[in-house]
Amino acid sequence: MPKKRRRISAFFKILTVLTVACGVLVAGGYYVIRSVQRVELTPPPPPSGCTLTAAGDTDELEVEQAANAATISGVAFGRDLPPHAVVVAFATVWQESKFRNIEFGDRDSVGLFQQRPSQEWGDPEQLMDPVYSSGEFYDGLVEIAGYEEMPVYEAAQAVQRSADGFAYDQHERRSRTMAAAFTGAEGPAVTCWYDTDEAGEADVEAAQAEMDRVFGTDGALPAAESRTGDPGWAMAAWAVANAERYGLTSVEYGGQRWSAAEGIDGWTEAPGEGGGAAAEDQVVLR
Template sequence: MAVLTVTCGLLVAGGYYAITSLQPLQVAEPEPTESCTVTARGDTDSLDVDQAANAATVNGVAFAMDMPEDAVVIAYATVWQESKFFNIDYGDRDSLGLFQQRPSQEWGEPEQIMDQVYSTRAFYQGLREVPGYREMPVYEAAQAVQRSADGFAYDQHEGLSRVMAAAFNGSEGPAVSCWFDPQSSAASDVEGAEKELERVFGAAPGDLPITDGPRTGDIGWSMAVWAVSHARDYGLTSVTYGDQRWTAATGDEGWSTVPDGAVRDTLVLK
């Protein structure tokens, strides 16, 4: 924080006595050049773009595995505690990745664990083996999979995890919006984004609408917010789903209604 020096002068016995004090200078923090907002259940929170992208992938894998929203909440609480949604290549002993899984505990090879799709699938597979995990407190279910030193620590993240799960699973529509410095954006790779969507969700955008789809949420909207969260990485300038469009050029203004309408249940990436 910057410091402002304040000097006061007093006349004392014909002389001049100076008093100098140091006071904090309040300087407005610059607006972030990259960020995402997540709005659901009457709450709005901010995430780093990387955090939002990883959260969207953790949710997307739940669709591929037909996991319920409860499972996503447990996964989110776990990742908040373990890595804060950054895919880090270090941790306690040989722990790695979003979930801080350890190769020595047979979670996989290091390069596998660093793949967010692989590590998320491994977590959900472990959760499936926990009897009655949906009826357990979130922290108990997380601890049953992770076997960490302080299992109760997961409890502090439940509230935010529920908000995020509702936003990223598509049940609240265009609930995620991101903005970033255009100079940081990758070259346009719509095909790459569509391929990764299929790897994450187990379905391609061209498969929409999906009737009798996974119980996780609304897969079309979930794909749309995944694309927005990954727009910087794939050089996407706009994401359109139904009559709603997110445009990178609008900054933090979010989604808007498409003036000329759009085809229902169609996801368009540009």
């Protein structure tokens, strides 16, 4: 056989081997790709947060914002104030701090309401306490004659004496939705969730003590005839909004249960045994 023909034959043999090898590699690569596609990844847990549904609207808040809103609303129960007072307080805080308890502000303003020690609202440490600062705001509000009939922004401005009092008006609708939820007027309207793996040990005793301080109670519900709203559901909303802070795993009231493990799904019917019945007339924290 001439050398040229032998070279061509050898070339085709090499080409055949390479083709088979490439086919194996391609097939192997295809297999690897399909294998990766079939892996089911567990989605990461959602970041902590809160949702409330009331007055025909749904709103989302950060946990810190919800916890402060629940406290501002709770303090109104201790003073037996109307829901309008809570709406005015909420609109004020949206404008002043967005429900973050900040240590700074214009000149010497601090806290949720951005109250100034130089204007005799209290000392900075007191004003950083949401219970105290809320009480001071409400004390100023009730001194305004006819505040219950005033537009929200006018009532807020009468207390705050801000440079731009009309700015409070933009927060009225959202504040009404929040007030309906946090005063308990619409039942289990507030739910929150947080990463339970990062939470510390539950401190139910501390949570109960703080809830009593906020609502001005002593281990019992405020008066059922409170004109602020439904005290049981308001306290349940406070407990849920503060669950991350105190490591609470569940809250029960009115035959309903919220659990930290399933907080993003909201409230569900409490079981008939194991505490469900007890939660009909008291807020049970665990």
